Amino acid sequence: MSESIVKNIDVNSKENFIPKNIGLNTEEDLLFRKSRTGSCGVDLPEIADFKLKIAGKKREKIGLPELTEPDVIGHFVNLSTENYSIDKGFYPLGSCTMKHNPRLNEKVARFSGFANIHPLQDQSTIQGALELMYELQNWLSIMTGLHAACLAPAAGAQGELAGILTIRAALTAKGDARKIILIPDSAHGTNPATAATCGYQIKVIPSNKKTGEVDFDEFKKLVAEYDRDIAAIMLTNPNTCGKFESKVKDIADIIHGIGAYFYCDGANYNAIVGKIKPADIGVDVMHFNLHKTFSTPHGGGGPGCGPIAVSKELADFTPSPIVVKEGDQYKIADPKYTVGKIKGFHGQFGMMVRALSYMMSHGADGLKQVAEDAVLSANYVLTKLRDHYNVPFEGFCMHECLLNDKLQKEKGVTTLDIAKALVEYGMHPMTVFFPLVTPGAMLIEPTETENKTVIDNFIETMIYIAKEVKNDSGDKFHSYPISTPRRRMDEVRAAKNTILTFDQLNLQD
Amino acid sequence: MRYLALTKLEREQMKQDIGINHIDELYAGAPKESILTQKIERLPDHQGEIEVESYLRKLSEKNKPATSQPFFLGVGCYNHHVPSAVDHLIQRSEFLTAYTPYQPEISQGTLKTIFQFQTIISRLTGMEVANASLYDGATGLAEAALMAVRIKRNKKKIAILGEINSNYLEVLKTYTDLAEIELTSENEIDDQTAAVITAYPDFYGNVTDLDAVRKKADEVDALMIVSITEILSLGLLEEPKMADIVTGEAASIGVGMNFGGPHLGFFACLKKYVRQIPGRICGATVDQDGKESFVLTLNAREQHIRRDKATSNICSNQGLCAVAFTIHAFLLGEIGFKNLALLNHQKACKLSDILSKIAGIEVLNDSFFNEFTIKLPKDVKEISKKLLERNIISGLALDNNLMIMAVTELTSDKDMKILAENLKEIL
Secondary structure (H helix, E strand, C coil): CCCCCCCCCCCCCCCCCCCCCECCECCCCCHHHCCCCCCCCCCCCCCCCCCCCCCCCECCCCCCCCCCHHHHHHHHHHHHCCECCCCCCCCCECCCCCCCCCHHHHHHHCCHHHHCCCCCCCHHHEHHHHHHHHHHHHHHHHHHCCCEEECCCCCHHHHHHHHHHHHHHHHHHCCCCCCEEEEECCCCCHHHHHHHHCCCEEEEECECCCCCCECHHHHHHHHHHHHHHEEEEEEECCCCCCCCCCCHHHHHHHHHHCCCEEEEEHHHHHHCCCCECHHHHCCCEEECCCCCCCCCCCCCCCCCCCCEEECHHHHHHCCECEEEEECCEEEEECCCCCCCECCCCCCCHHHHHHHHHHHHHHHHHHHHHHHHHHHHHHHHHHHHHCCCCECCCCCCCCCCEEEECHHHHCCCCCHHHHHHHHHHCCCCCCEECCCCCCCCEEEECCCCCCCHHHHHHHHHHHHHHHHHHHCCCCHHHHHCCCCCCCCCECHHHHHHCCCCCHHHHHHCC | CCCCCCCHHHHHHHHHHHCCCCHHHHHCCCCHHHECCCCCCCCCECCCHHHHHHHHHHHHHCECCHHHCCECCCCCCCCCCCCHHHHHHHCCHHHHCCCCCCCHHHEHHHHHHHHHHHHHHHHHHCCCEECCCECCHHHHHHHHHHHHHHHCCCCCEEEEECCCCHHHHHHHHHHHHHCCCEEEEHHHCCCCEEEEEEECCCCCCCCCCHHHHHHHHHHCCCEEEEEECCHHHHHCECCCCCCCEEEEECCCCCCCCHHHCCCCEEEEECHHHHHHCCCCCEEEEEECCCCEEEEECCHHHCHHHHHHHCCCCCCCCCHHHHHHHHHHHHHHHHHHHHHHHHHHHHHHHHHHHHHHCCCCCEECCCCCCCEEEEECCCCHHHHHHHHHHCCCECCEECCCCEEEEECCCCCCHHHHHHHHHHHHHHC
């Protein structure tokens, strides 16, 4: 049917045949190359001729391949074997909280009464779904000590958007439109992107080079300079350097002193869930990543779910909808001065079911243990690797520890090489080159669901890599990985000569 | 607690290795008074699988799923069948529990799936390129509006032609307000209009004349954005290939209703706009050994690189839903996709015939796909309530005596008969 972008593979050639599959390793080709005319993977009833009621012409060719059910199942089973996943092994992606995804959550989300209901059904027929949302709102507000919660945001970035919109609306209602949002340089990229989407200018607070926390003096300078032009600070706490912001209460007081709000990015909530209530450290609004802290699966990139919890002062301004209880009835409602809708219908309901299942399974006692174990494991890794890797910021860490490649770089081995060596040794690497405040950053988040044997194996592997580099045997890492389905990619080519569909792939010689 | 991995003994050993006596020493950075000494009050303690499952099952049983009675709701969320193979495959750990494919050497499974997803979307819509998904059809439309204004730089108006989904309109308003974009109507198109938006089919189910929309857009050098709430329609209707951006909702294939989320936003456009696309994109390349490979690409548009200059703040998308869609679309294939679309249309035609024969009911559409609007002689909200009392979930009742009826392959002849008989009695 077509040629590959790789000149030496003619996919149809039967001459010069060389077997591509080795043992359990299968080279799985795109299904667009496997079409067999006349095949179909579903059986539908015969349709007698009838008069179409469409304006215009009937669709001619779509361009989908023709396959049977076994073709499709075989394809995706083979594709799956080219993926690494949490269930396979250690996945210490910092600030991503790759914890175990309980299968009970999958089961309950598939109950027909949750999966097969329509968002516009009469509310008397969806009382169970609304009760679930109401319960989840309660869990989130009780856990955080904040007044109310809104479940509408589709993912973390939309939670940020919801939070900043809420703040903006509250300020506008006071006739106090402001222009600026303060964001530390260690923040996740979604923070400045969200602030910009909401029309704000961003002023960057530098991090303290020694502590990895917000530079408090620089923060105060920015506040003095921009004062009541500042709408909010977006602070991730614990931050992406793995540190709890020790001046957080002072920061909150100063921010509140100028009539601005404290937005907390909750990406790292796993370190403090059940252990510290964000309201107690001055947070006005915070988003959650249900796909991080509350174990809904990452699914290779989504779906997420990013509810927010807000203070009493802000509760009337959040996006729609929220669920309220009147007597014994649950109702979909709009907050009094809502900023409107940010997502179709009521949010990522299926993720809410999973998250509540997780929360109930842990309970208040279990959630506290989650935070403590996550922090304990990260500090254990930090302790064991401290002698082998440079630790840019002193002291203990929270639920993730930050190292960099300063020692290994002297021998020409970088964070990228270390990450790829981990891939070769059967693990997913940590988050690399983030946060940007530390050159060659390696951010390691083991989570509470990895046992000590797994963590020890990671530590030993990291020490082995460091020792090899130290003994001048680290050059091999430049060519790693070598035992994976694919090796390092030509990413420049991908960006320069963009091929985004099979049709574009076919145009290549 | 069954998901926690450390034993008591291990915790003690680890504390010893770290050199602390109490876990709270690790929280030394936090204000002391903020650290809870006890577990949070007003929340229950942990529960076993049996208790949690039983509680949630009871909650789910308080709802009336589409399967339990004749069901005619649509308007952006459609009750379609999902083949068993889809749900089985997306629960494989390797798809379910992987992260975004940032390490391509060990993520080719996800990446090849996204690449094929992008290809299917591009072919269905008649566009040259597509991204790896957005949250849903509503946010897809909002992102398209923002993108059009980026492309047309100084123009800050977006015109809506005809009626778009009301839910989409609300989301669009929130986003365009933020960007100080003015939403206008068909009569207000002028040289400040960056793009025209049209729904295909429209809110009431009518099949829009896209050529006329293209002409209007061209008159003022505006982009043409097509919003689609039912992707299955593209198996029967001509692809909107004259558009600049086609975006919409793909949950009908493989994803399901899920009370409105997770759904699956898709986003496709002409290749010349590729660097303005929001969200993740997968591209083909070669690895060190020269083998065909796939990576996330054009990252310089995205928030993790470009921060406040990014094309969108989106990070997580609807990854697993896109996998589900791709599996279902491949199962259907060329033949099945078209037949399923035809079946939906045939059943919708059948219901429209049945209803139009009932005295007092008027079918308003000249054309439609699987959804059409009827006019009733009495308050439709009342009628809808009465139907519900008779165990029928009607179409969406609007304020002006209109009701939008949706039909899918799951609507049986018997369902239609029951609806018709009851409507006759009520009217």
